[in-house]
Amino acid sequence: MPSPFERKIVTREALAVRRAELPAPVVFTNGVFDILHRGHVSYLAEARALGACLIVGVNSDTSVRMLGKGDDRPINREEDRMALLAALESVDWVVRFEEKTPIDLIAALRPDILVKGGDYDMDALPESSLVRGWGGRALAIPFEHERSTTALLKKVRAHGA
Numbered sequence: 001m002p003s004p005f006e007r008k009i010v011t012r013e014a015l016a017v018r019r020a021e022l023p024a025p026v027v028f029t030n031g032v033f034d035i036l037h038r039g040h041v042s043y044l045a046e047a048r049a050l051g052a053c054l055i056v057g058v059n060s061d062t063s064v065r066m067l068g069k070g071d072d073r074p075i076n077r078e079e080d081r082m083a084l085l086a087a088l089e090s091v092d093w094v095v096r097f098e099e100k101t102p103i104d105l106i107a108a109l110r111p112d113i114l115v116k117g118g119d120y121d122m123d124a125l126p127e128s129s130l131v132r133g134w135g136g137r138a139l140a141i142p143f144e145h146e147r148s149t150t151a152l153l154k155k156v157r158a159h160g161a
């Protein structure tokens with residue numbers, strides 16, 4: 001039987017239908033979240049605190065392979081990455097996207113606030129212009145903890161060598 005938190009995992013279509021009844025401001029972020037770490041959970045908590053609900057767009061496995069992160073990525077398959085995110089208190093909804101970028105998903109959900117971590121220059125992202133186009137905000141949350149999936153994998157491989 002699925003865990004209760006798995007109810008947070010929904011399709012783009014189902015969430016778009018419910019968009020009008022979501023508590024505002026609606027915050028949106030996206031990413032691969034291949035090996036969940038402290039940097040992720042801290043920024044997701046901060047993102048949630050910016051609004052009344054948080055939607056996380058998650059790259060499908062096919063979509064991750066388009067990003068060039070490495071032949072062995074993702075390490076964790078999409079169902080697992082989405083379940084871990086859904087188990088977090090800060091996360092209200094988890095939605096998979098199949099494309100290389102979350103542009104179509106953002107256009108379907110029209111969030112009030114778009115958030116990424118501090119490794120992104122928001123002014124350089126087409127997603128930011130999209131959200132700003134309907135009066136929304138786009139901002140990056142500065143890193144509090146220097147962590148990354150890539151660094152963790154390097155560490156694991158160095159120990160295994």
Ligand SMILES: Nc1ncnc2c1ncn2[C@@H]1O[C@H](COP(=O)(O)OP(=O)(O)OP(=O)(O)O)[C@@H](O)[C@H]1O
Nearest residue numbers: 031032033039043116117143145146147148149150
């Ligand atoms: N250390 C961190 N602190 C805060 N936010 C982070 C951190 N690392 C990543 N993020 C944010 O988390 C989201 C998902 O990032 P991502 O999956 O690329 O994490 P990552 O650990 O950097 O992975 P990879 O090493 O595979 O690129 C992005 O919005 C990114 O800006």
Ligand SMILES: O=P(O)(O)O[C@@H]1O[C@H]([C@H](O)CO)[C@@H](O)[C@H](O)[C@@H]1O
Nearest residue numbers: 030031032033059099100101102125
């Ligand atoms: O986990 P990542 O590498 O932060 O996720 C990517 O973010 C991209 C970003 O929103 C724009 O460069 C996005 O295009 C990509 O699909 C991943 O979600």
